[in-house]
Amino acid sequence: MNLLDAIIGLSYGFAGLLSVENLLAVFIGAVLGTVVGVLPGLGPVSTMAILLPITLSMGPAAGLVLLTGVFYGAQYGGSTTSILLRIPGEATSVITCLDGYEMTKQNRAGAALTAAAIGSFIAGTIGFVAVTLFALPVSRIAPKLGPPELFAISACGLIVLSNTSGGAFLKNLLMILIGIMLSTVGTDVITGTIRFDYGFYELSRGIEYVPVLIGLFGMAEIIQWTLSKKEQPSQVAKVRICDLYPTREDSRRMLPAMFRGSIVGFLVGLLPGPGAILSTYASYALEKKLSRNPEEFGRGAIEGVAGPESANNSALAGGLIMLLSLGLPFSGVTALLLGALTMHGIAPGPTFIAERPEIFWVFIASLYLGNFVMLILNLPLVPLFVMILRIPMNVLMPLITLICIIGTYSLSNQLIDVWIMLAMGVFGFLMRLFDFQAPPLVLGMVFGPLLEVSLGQSLIMFHNNIWGFWGRPISGVFLGLAVLAPVISELVRFYWWRARQSAISNDQPLSN
């Protein structure tokens, strides 16, 4: 029944996708994403944040398609510069530099690029099949969750996120708390009281998270770029089309790595946190462990390119299931997609698929098409995309700044939003300097209203008895996990520390 529903929905989605606006969104998203991926400094999340207001003038499906295309395109583009220049365009492509660039030095750049592109395509397709099959059943479970369960799942997700976002747990937790704090400015949903406006009328409507997002990701990036050293890329290796065909040996080694990477990426993507980045490290470690020749890793092993490049593409699919079915965005990218949906008056979550199937299925269909477009577009155009690196950034940066400003203004035609964006840009840059992460703050802001409403409703249900959460199995288990997550994380870190210490004392390098 579910499979039939999915097939019917998908065919409906492909039919709906055949409009000029949607097809253009697929194409522009793919190209723009690749360009962004190639350019070091400007990340996909920053670009998605900057483009978010522009999607207001598009249909909801086209807007989502464009933003997702940027993310996927950036994964392709990032791997190209990692392999050819040892410049990771994206954080998700850092690990690709290790073996990808080594392959370029051995005149095997074509095989590495093919491994990255085909791996991304296979992983994307596997991930999207999983979204197609599982999003609908998961959304049917969701209505059974009451306010206590929603509160417990969200709280647990945020605590786990603090552990997986990189950096120190307490710093991430602090950022989440600051994000929730910002979400309390404005009207309290339960009582209607206006809070923390400090006499400014503009603050009584609350702080929207999109200006905060554009500030923390876009503006902070511009400030950091202005302060940083400007470097021109070195000579780019030439790649001919005939070089792109992998040898039989390469194919034999890379295909299993692609499938393993796809599964690892999808599973990591289900967890709260920057799944795309974490999945590349998890996949690389797995490939090295399973390899018969682990000593080749770091010296041009094709599995070291195929696995991580597949993993980073399927990771988003896991995050999409949580967003589309439950309305829970547990990463910066899915928080942005949530922003795109809410700007069009759509609330993702259990009712989204049932009430707006025309958007959901067109979006799913566009993922398949976008993935295919990127495969046929990117490999032949590699030399062209690499040429983009020659565009001076001091031409692009002023234009990007202006788009940040006017894009923020266009959200509600209020200059206060631009002031907030600018302030958050400066704050975001200082956060980077003090080693704090921006995504936990944004996710705290996104989850703040949900946490407050579900906490309030739960306390009304429990007659203000906070222990009521422990009396319900799902909320009890998730709150228990939230409490245990930091302890488990510390134990794992302690185990690794001891393993490393013993390896050092035995004078043996730690192989994995």
Added chain:
Amino acid sequence: MVPRDAISAVFFTLLGLFYYTSSWQYDLNINVGGIEKPGPGLLPRGLAIAIVLCSLVILIASLLRSRNTKEKRFKAVCEDMGLQKQNLIPSILVILGIVVYLLLINFTGYLLTSIALIMFMSWVMGERKWWANGLLGLGSGLFTYWLFWMVMRVPLPMGTLWE
């Protein structure tokens, strides 16, 4: 030298204390028709306490750590991020340029102010040819005007100066 984490922890402790005192004006519980409901001050007060506690733990841990190990100096952090001291003034000028832009936009209008901002930013970022700055400013201003005003129908400030 004061550790980096200690500086940020002190800032967030003060922010948490400010938030806590601000939250005192809102009730913890309210009674609606005989039913006790959580008030608008419940979450903010809990949050403020959590922010202060988190910051204090970071502060103490940082101070204890700094006795045993040397924390990375700011200079080293900036080097890791590729930041350069000589670019400090240009980046401050960029921020100030945006501040002036926001103060002027309602008076001088979107197009003129945007062209001026782009030209200024391009100059600050190292482009010294006046015609290149002018072309970039004009091109960017007209492009964004076309995109936001004509395509997206965003009501851009036209400027009270021209009324």
